Amino acid sequence: MEIRKKIVITRKLPDPIIQELDERNYRIHMWPSEDDPMPYDKIVKEAAEADALLTNVSDQIDKQVLSAGAKLKIVSTMAVGYNNIDIQEASKRGIYVGHTPDVLTEAVADLTFALLLAVSRKIVEGMAFIKADRWNSWGPMLLTGQDVWGSTLGIIGMGRIGEAVSRRAAGFGMNILYCNRNRKPQAEQQLGVAYAELDDLLTKSDFVVMLAPSTPATHRMLGEREFHLMKPNAVFINTSRGENVDEAALFHALKNKRIWGAGLDVFEQEPITSRHRLFGLENVTLLPHIGSATIATRLKMAGIAVQNIKAVLSGGKPAHCVNEF
Numbered sequence: 001m002e003i004r005k006k007i008v009i010t011r012k013l014p015d016p017i018i019q020e021l022d023e024r025n026y027r028i029h030m031w032p033s034e035d036d037p038m039p040y041d042k043i044v045k046e047a048a049e050a051d052a053l054l055t056n057v058s059d060q061i062d063k064q065v066l067s068a069g070a071k072l073k074i075v076s077t078m079a080v081g082y083n084n085i086d087i088q089e090a091s092k093r094g095i096y097v098g099h100t101p102d103v104l105t106e107a108v109a110d111l112t113f114a115l116l117l118a119v120s121r122k123i124v125e126g127m128a129f130i131k132a133d134r135w136n137s138w139g140p141m142l143l144t145g146q147d148v149w150g151s152t153l154g155i156i157g158m159g160r161i162g163e164a165v166s167r168r169a170a171g172f173g174m175n176i177l178y179c180n181r182n183r184k185p186q187a188e189q190q191l192g193v194a195y196a197e198l199d200d201l202l203t204k205s206d207f208v209v210m211l212a213p214s215t216p217a218t219h220r221m222l223g224e225r226e227f228h229l230m231k232p233n234a235v236f237i238n239t240s241r242g243e244n245v246d247e248a249a250l251f252h253a254l255k256n257k258r259i260w261g262a263g264l265d266v267f268e269q270e271p272i273t274s275r276h277r278l279f280g281l282e283n284v285t286l287l288p289h290i291g292s293a294t295i296a297t298r299l300k301m302a303g304i305a306v307q308n309i310k311a312v313l314s315g316g317k318p319a320h321c322v323n324e325f
Contacts, residue, residue, distance in 0.1 A: 004023075004024075004025060004026055004027045005025070005026055005027070005051040005052070005313050006026070006027040006028075006029065006049055006050050006051050006052075006071075007021060007026050007027070007028055007029070007050065007051065007052045007053075007054060007309060007313075008029045008030075008043075008046040008047065008049075008050040008052070008053050008054070009028065009029070009030040009031065009054040010031050010037065010038040010043060010053070010054065010055045010056060010059050011030075011031055011033070011034060011037065011038065011056055012030055012031060012032055012033055012034040013030065013054075013302050014299065014302070016299070017299065017302040017303060017306060018030065020303070020306050020307075020310075021306060021309075021310070026313070029046060029050075037058055037059065038059070040060060043055075043059060043060075043061075043065055044064055044065050044068050045068075047065050047066070047068045047069040047072060048068045048069065048070065049071070050069055050071065050072055051071050051072065051073055051074075051313060052072070052073060052074045052075075052076065052309045052312065052313060053065075053069070053072065053074070053075045053076070054076050054077075054078065054305050054306070054309060055075060055076070055077045055078070055085075056077060056078045056079060057077065057078075057079040057081060057084060057289070058084070058270060058271070059077075059084060060084055061075055061077075061084060061085040061086065061090075062086050062089070063086050063089045066086060066089050066090055066093055066095060067089075067093070069093075069095070072093075072095050073094075073095060073096065073312050073313065074095060074096040074097070074098060074308065074309055074312040074313070074318060075090060075095060075096070075097050075098070076097075076098040076099075076305045076306075076308040076309045076318065077097070077098070077099050077100070077305065078100060078301050078302055078305040079099060079100060079301070080099055080100060080101050080104060081099075081213065081214055081241060082097060082099050082322050083214040083215075083241065083243070085097055085322075087322060087323050090323060091323045091324070091325040092325075094325055096308075096312050096317065096318050096321055096323065097321070097322040097323050098304075098305065098308030098309070098312070098318035098319075098320055098321055098322065099308075099320055099322055100300075100301040100304040100305055100320060101320055102160070102320075103297060103300040103301055103304060104291070104292035104297050104300075104301065105160045105161050105164050106164055106297075107291065107292045107293070107294045107297040108161050108164075108239055108291040108292055109161055109164035109165045109167075109168060110168075110294075111239060111265060111287075111290065111291045111292075111293075112161070112165050112209060112211070112237060112239045112265075112291070113165060113168045113169070115237050115239065115263030115264075115265065115285060115287065116148065116207055116209070116235065116237050116263065117148060118263060118285050119145075119235050119237070119261045119262065119263040119284075119285050120145050120146040120147075120148050120207070120235055120261070121145040121146075121148075122143045122144075122145045123285075124285050125143060125282070126143050129143065146206065146233060146235060146260060146261075147206075148172050148174070148207075149172050149173050149174075150172075150173045150174070150175075151172075151174055151175070151206035151207060152174065152175045152176075152177065152204055152205050152206045152207070153165075153166075153169045153174045153175070153176050153177070153205060153206070153207045153209065154176075154177045154178070154179070154196070154201040154202065154204065154205030154207065154208045154209070155176065155177070155178040155179070155193075155209050155211060156178075156179050156180075156198070156201070156208065156209065156210050156211060156212050156221070156222075157179075157180060157210065157211035157212030157213065157218075157240060158178040158179075158180040158184050158187055158193070158211075159180075159211065159213070161211050161239075162178060162180075162209075162211045163187055163191060165209060165211065166178070166187070166191045166193050167191065170191065170192065174207075175194075176191070176192065176193040176194065177193070177194050177195075177196040177200075177201045177204060177205060178193050178194070178195060178196065178201070179195070179196055179197065179198045179201045180195070181217075183195050198221075198226070199226075199229055202226055202229040202230050203229050203230070203231075205230070205231070205234060206231065206233065206234055206235070207234065207235045207236075207237065208230060208234060208235070208236050208237070209236075209237045209238075209239070210222065210236070210237065210238040210239070210240045210244055210245065211239065211240050212240055212244055213240065213241070214240070214241035214243050214244060218241075218243075218244045219243055219244070220243070220244070220245065220246040221244050221245070222236075222244065222245045222246065222249070222250070223245075223246035223249045224246065224249040224252070224253075226249075227249055227250065227253035227258055227259055228253075228258060230253075230258070230259050231259070231260075232257065232258065232259065232260065233260045234259045234260055235259070235260055235261045235262065235263070236250070236259055236261075236262040236263075237262070237263045237264075238262075238263075238264050238265065238266055239265045239266065239291045240266060241266055242264075242266040242267040242268040242269070242270065243268055245268070247267065247268045247278075250262065251277055251278060251281070254278075254281050254283050254284055255281060257283075260283065261283040261284065261285075262283070262284045262285070263284070263285045263286075263287075264278070264284065264285070264286050264287070265287045265288075265289055265290060265291050266289055266291075267289075270289060271288065271289075272286075304319070304320060307319060308320060308321075
């Protein structure tokens with residue numbers, strides 16, 4: 001009798017997704033919690049018997065995990081980014097790494113623009129103001145923010161999400177600058193965006209949005225010097241990866257009012273708690289990495305992660321593959 005292949009899933013997924021994995025073909029070991037992650041030592045232990053790992057952005061899939069997986073054929077992450085996975089080690093061991101691109105573009109663009117609006121118009125502060133019973137009268141300068149309409153938006157990283165944010169910005173009459181590893185003539189023509197070198201973009205923009213992928217070249221791409229270049233009334237938004245920003249430099253820029261405000265969905269170390277130093281500031285809005293968190297998007301991501309696994313365990317390659325070997 002053929003032994004069924006084992007799939008280890010590091011976070012509880014909805015039943016319709018799991019039903020795609022026929023138990024006649026696979027043994028499923030799924031961590032029972034949706035909110036609390038599978039501990040690292042447990043991942044290492046389970047990898048030793050796994051044919052496939054279905055992971056997410058918070059799981060550290062390093063050399064120790066991969067070397068434990070003697071039978072491991074694929075690590076399928078329910079994310080676009082994969083900087084938490086040792087790609088070089090996986091390739092060395094003949095382990096595919098699959099991810100879920102293209103399905104979360106619009107959801108992340110929506111969240112990016114929601115953060116931009118929330119910070120610029122003090123949405124979160126306004127609700128807290130009412131909840132604290134502080135709204136006693138109308139004041140001429142009460143909770144005044146920054147204009148979005150007609151302002152200048154600088155986008156760092158003009159990929160699919162950058163282009164989607166540009167389309168939203170156009171509806172607000174924004175002047176759009178972008179900085180990217182390569183120029184995008186087609187985007188310039190279709191979206192009316194203009195290319196700028198990073199320093200020029202930072203100097204001219206009222207809103208700066210970080211959308212670059214996490215790579216060695218973008219690690220702490222924005223630091224003390226870059227925040228000093230920005231306008232005192234500028235708003236910084238990051239929905240890419242926390243490692244792209246020197247968080248200490250951002251903290252000091254916000255605390256010293258070097259920039260006006262920030263909206264962050266990602267952090268250098270995740271998750272953060274209420275003891276994080278950024279919580280002590282009034283000019284920052286913080287979210288728990290929910291850029292892709294719409295029901296439809298998350299279900300699509302989980303479905304793609306499952307299909308990547310099924311393809312490899314059937315002798316093929318994942319449709320969305322990070323590595324080649």
